[in-house]
Amino acid sequence: MYPIAYAVAEAENYATWTWFLEFLAVDLSIENSNGYVFITDRQNGLIDAVGDMFPNFEHRHCLKHLHANFILAGHGGLVLKQHMEATARSTTIPWFQAEMKKLKDLSGPAFDWLSRLDPMQWCRSHFRTHSKCDILLNNMCEAFNKSILDARDKPIITLLERIRVFATIEKLKKQLAWCIPRLAGESKYEVKCFGGTQAFIKAYTPMVHPMASQDLWAKTNLPPLLPPKFHKQPRRPKKTRKASAGEPSPSSNPKAKHLPRYNLEIKCSICKQLGHNKRKCPRVNEVGSSSQVPSQRQKKTAHQANTSTQRITRQSRQKQLITSKAKKRGNRHQASSQSGQAPQSSHQAAQPSQPSH
Numbered sequence: 001m002y003p004i005a006y007a008v009a010e011a012e013n014y015a016t017w018t019w020f021l022e023f024l025a026v027d028l029s030i031e032n033s034n035g036y037v038f039i040t041d042r043q044n045g046l047i048d049a050v051g052d053m054f055p056n057f058e059h060r061h062c063l064k065h066l067h068a069n070f071i072l073a074g075h076g077g078l079v080l081k082q083h084m085e086a087t088a089r090s091t092t093i094p095w096f097q098a099e100m101k102k103l104k105d106l107s108g109p110a111f112d113w114l115s116r117l118d119p120m121q122w123c124r125s126h127f128r129t130h131s132k133c134d135i136l137l138n139n140m141c142e143a144f145n146k147s148i149l150d151a152r153d154k155p156i157i158t159l160l161e162r163i164r165v166f167a168t169i170e171k172l173k174k175q176l177a178w179c180i181p182r183l184a185g186e187s188k189y190e191v192k193c194f195g196g197t198q199a200f201i202k203a204y205t206p207m208v209h210p211m212a213s214q215d216l217w218a219k220t221n222l223p224p225l226l227p228p229k230f231h232k233q234p235r236r237p238k239k240t241r242k243a244s245a246g247e248p249s250p251s252s253n254p255k256a257k258h259l260p261r262y263n264l265e266i267k268c269s270i271c272k273q274l275g276h277n278k279r280k281c282p283r284v285n286e287v288g289s290s291s292q293v294p295s296q297r298q299k300k301t302a303h304q305a306n307t308s309t310q311r312i313t314r315q316s317r318q319k320q321l322i323t324s325k326a327k328k329r330g331n332r333h334q335a336s337s338q339s340g341q342a343p344q345s346s347h348q349a350a351q352p353s354q355p356s357h
Helices: 014-027 046-053 063-072 078-089 093-106 108-115 139-147 156-175 196-204 296-350
Strands: 037-040 058-061 179-183 189-193
Touching: 014 046, 037 046, 046 058, 058 063, 063 078, 063 108, 078 093, 078 108, 093 108
Parallel strands: 037 058
Antiparallel strands: 179 189
């Protein structure tokens, strides 16, 4: 993809889109819009502006943005998304009718919502054949928006210059994809091509002229380039991209590496039945089943009770051991004191009594 034109506007409305398309028609010399295909994301004022400027063009809607509106209308789920994509990819009208019939059998309101849309804007079976383009998504434009994400919050001149450099580099990459440059000294490069002598001559034919500084530019009578009028938007400016209706929010689980599961049957590990998991199993709510099938909380409580019981038993054993040791020490001390007093009494009894004078 190569960007043809880009502009910076204050807001996306009918006036700014009409102004942009007028310059686009002049630059591309579009006098008869027959044969052109526009794929849009149904922005505010864009559909009416494109229709007024190019009445004979083929207007298509991006399937991704169309599916986001499909979800906002209350038709979410992976099954409905797959049926909608299969309907959009159908290449013949009978296949389109068969896919629409399957969608009607699955969900009547979803079928009614898609039936109100023009199939020429989102289904391959109704596209015109002269354009030779069967693209359903504008992912190429989204890739371009991702590549200039770092320059969006820069000043207007820096923003436009970075976009210009990016577009120039992408164009040169496409032209010189079959050549390999290698550094061969100071400010010298050796270009090796795989297309023979003609490709080698073609690589060295164009000359890149140096550009003078801004003070040496030619003076013109045109008005100076000014930034757009400043209009302070409400609330704090956002740098992150606004997620669509069917896209999971990264703030809910920033570490998630997989998309959430939609409309998938789950199986209970207790009763082996479909439609619920072990946390919502009806057997857990039955009388007497709580003892047979303990919950995670019950297991945790029992484990804590066993741990506390073991701790109390260990402490009581230590107290009993300390008490028995103290008793033994007390008995030994009492026995030693008694054995020391007995000879003294016997010695006193053996002494004869002295006569009194």
